[in-house]
Amino acid sequence: MSVDLSPRAIYRRLPALAKPYRAILLLALLGLVLEGAAAGAFGMLTKPMVDETFVAKNPQSGLLLPLAIVAIFVVRGIAGYITDVYMAKAARGIARDMRVQAMDKYLRLPGLRFDTEPVPSMLVRLGSDSDQVAQAVVDSAKVMLQQSLQVVAMLGVMLYASWRVTLAVLLLGPLIAWMMDKVGRRYRRFGHRVQETSAQMMLAADQALSNQQEVKVYGARAAEMERYTSLADHYLRLSLKVEATRSISSAVVQLTGAVGLALLLFFAGREAMEGRLSAGGFVQLMISMLAIIPALKQLTNVQGMLQRGVASAERLFHVLDADDEIDAGTRPLARARGLVEFRDIRLTYPGQSRPALNGITFTARPGTVTAIVGRSGSGKSTLVKLLPRFYEPSGGQVLLDGHPLADYPLPDLRRQLAMVGQQVMLFDGTVAANVAYGELRGAEQARIERALRDANAMEFVEQLPDGLQAQIGVKGGKLSGGQRQRLAIARAMLKDAPILILDEATAALDNASERLVQDALAHLIPDRTTLVIAHRLSTVEHADQILVLDDGKLVEQGTHAELLARGGVYAHLHAMQFREAGA
Template sequence: MMAGQSPDQQSMDFKGSSRRLLRQFRAERVTLGVMLCAVVVSVTLSVIGPKILGHATDLIFAGLVGRRMAGGQSREEAIERIRRAGDGGVADMLSGLDFTPGQGIDFDRIGLVLLSALFVFLGSGLLMLAGTRLANRAINRTVFRMRAEVQAKLSRLPLSYFDSRQRGEVLSRATNDLDNLGQTLQQTLGQLINSALTVVGVLVVMFWISPLLALVALVTVPLSYLVATRVGKRSQPHFVQQWRSTGSLNAHIEEMYSGHSLVKVFGRQEESARQFGEQNTQLYEASYRAQFNSGMMQPLMLFVSNLNYVLVAVVGGLRVASGALSIGEVQAFIQYSRQFSQPLTQLASMANLVQSGVASAERIYELLDAEEQLPDRDPAERPERLRGRVEFSHVRFRYEPDRPLIEDLSLTVEPGHTVAIVGPTGAGKTTLVNLLMRFYETTGGRITLDGTDIARMTRDELRSGIGMVLQDTWLFGGTIAENIAYGASREVSREEIEEAARAAHADRFVRTLPEGYDTVIDDEGTGVSAGEKQLLTIARAFLSDPVILVLDEATSSVDTRTEVLIQQAMARLAHGRTSFVIAHRLSTIRGADTILVMADGDIVEQGTHPELLAAKGAYAALYAAQFAQAVAEVD
């Protein structure tokens, strides 16, 4: 539950995922082998313990019987005398007891037996402790390796994998599912082995002592299974509703907390409280039913165990009366029947937990089996000198095989030129940049950087020469200086960080903060505005000193004055760099060397701002539409 997985979650291939999960432990064969040996010896000792205690009971009873009889006669003579006296039942019972007439309780012998029992149980406990530690060690190492595999896999997955899935879903597999799997293994692996070995060991000893009593004890096994399955199926849907209600309540609380000011502004406090009350009531009712039904498991299994106890006691008493068994053997058998029923209860209670863990493992394996991006060529090529000349030659690309997006696109961008890309939503502007960054591979044609096909370059080599600023800013928890320095591939000084901030016009607002560049911000950028966060990401790109600069709506979150300052700074920094600017606000790209107008994946127009306005085509229509919108907003 803490890991976000519900035990009712059914896996699609339980056996296959279970076998694959077991194969993950191959690297821990030695540790698991030692653990298994320790658990086997521990279970063996725990099974021997009741037999030793039963022997102590027999010694005490034999001493009490022997003390009441006259000495000077043998055991057989004493039993025969009792039988001639007409007490045949007592004689039969004493025939299974090893006593000496006239001799009382041998406390020395009983002390040795109890001491041996103490050492047996102590050894069993220590070995079980060692086995548990070894199991936890093997589990932690295995989950550690799986987490490393997931992390490595995420770095090899193409951008299309993340674009086609919710971010939280991917994170859930990499965090919650792994945590749930680890917790499940910690709680079940050692217990499953211990319970299974205990059942086998106890069953063997029970048949050794008395096959009849063993069969009597097995009579209640089907009843235990029936109780466990019925109660589990009855409580399972209520647990589902409980977790669903918990999720709804948490989502409501999070929304009301994050939008607390809006709730107050629009006077929705009472409505929010009413919704909270309804969902809280639903959670209470679901939790009550789930806990009530699942709580029936323990008393019902206890009833079955007591029923087993009664049957064993009755039949065992009859066997003692007939002399077939001693009292100590019956006592030991009753303990064994308890030991036999307890693991069965534990195994039944762990069934849903195991199913949940295997379901999490299956989700992890779906991630690990996902199709990876094409590996880099070996040996890879690289330009002799990065200058920033980019050429698209008859490029074709499709996100889906039956839906063409870019067909036969050709474009040449000279070093140091600024290329602006405009067009309606879905025209392929960002796709063009994604192809340049090799976030996606082209379907046909090729893209070259300074004459080298980027498909023959390593992705790290290609991207090291490209700085990118997206519309959606990303900051991590740390100081402002650390966030700016994130763009550098080497250690940078504070002077270089501040110079990049000045170039992006971020230095002014940073120095107004309480700690300046040492001000700590969280991953949400709390304490700085959206425009200021954008300035920090631009400073980060400037610090990377790229050959190619990509700005995807990078100035959309800043005010008009800051936008002008950024453009002036970019004009200074654009010298010697090739710049790709994706913009919807056409006023920001009037100074670009070339403006590309895209529609349906093709370049329909290209030229400078005055040339495209004079052509009175698609660009002029877009510009006029934005100008008309601006006038309407002013009016």
């Protein structure tokens, strides 16, 4: 899907993010207008302050003007509070909305997206990018409106004091506009690169810290630090360029302001000599001009905030505009019988010339076990990921109960599957919440306990301080590998799906844990269509059929005895493992 993500297109999309907060923003806008009016009212008072109090020495002005000043600043303070509170509410609300939308989108993207984009990059989009977009939409808009109203109010005061002097000073306007355009272009050039480098730094840190044991054992600390330091240095250089741009633009604004003051002094002097400008009028012009200069400076600085937000919005819109998983199925499926057919399946990953799967055909029948074996990288995991449609085949068809998988709605299809992998993913929470996960959340405690007993997990669960309500830590960190595996099996048992996928479920376990897990799997497998990816061939000797993959092709198919008698690839793999076990 091709989507226009030019800066202009992004600018057009940003206001739509604020639509849910229109009422809040209108209140904030009212506060901004009151702030600007209060600033203008104070500017209007400066002329009578000088002319009436110090020149004409009017005693009434000495009492009324101080009271008027206090009243103006009370109004301005209340208006500022309203603006800040409601602008912040809208900004934080937009950041929250973007996080939720991006998270929801990621969970609806095809599996290939997760092969091409690292999780740390996703976390940057969910974190700092969402905040930067909120700043672009609301915080920068607040500064621009606030300071623009200040400039307009002060220009009004200046025109009231002397339109001739004001028009002369306004000759600087085109110069300021040109400078702000140049600053904006430079910010755009560096803003996106800063965000990308930030994501690369997070990825490098995530890899090094997540694999800290390997880093230490293989003496890779220096190499990882060199890589991370290089990225940090690049980020520093880009950040300094952004800051230099901001600083130069501020300095130019101040210089322009100084030139403006000089022009004001020159022309105001001529007007005073002609008798068209009083001392109070001159002070009014001077104070208004001094109020405009910092407002212009802030308007220039807001470019940085705005351009960072645009760069972040571009990254987020790339995610939000991506195509969802294809889900056009219309055939409802309550519970499948479990007849699985792969017909001439081919799959080539984007950007790859060689197919990952090439011409694979087989049938897995209900109540049988189909083992899938082969060397590492032969396509075993890719093959089973076609069943839940994490990947879509480039050619051929996968059928369930005689119908293509695409005929079924994705939620219905995935309800027919339970998966137990080598890398068990548990969540920070209780034992019960991890077993009764997702659509199983409403399961009765008796069913959860039965699933835990069948999975040989109750023996260690009962020893935990809080039993079923015990916290297992992030990713189940408080449990051993075998315990985590048995919780995953209990989850699959509770789901009671007609199709079971086991992806090297015992490969990383010690012998004692493997026996417990294998016994639990023996309770889980009957009466289901089971696909088992196996590294240790001894675990699949009793499978109803064994598929041997090599370089993405199905090179052999049969029972354990048939394949051994054939003396082919399977027999060779079996002999190698037998020798390794004997050694």
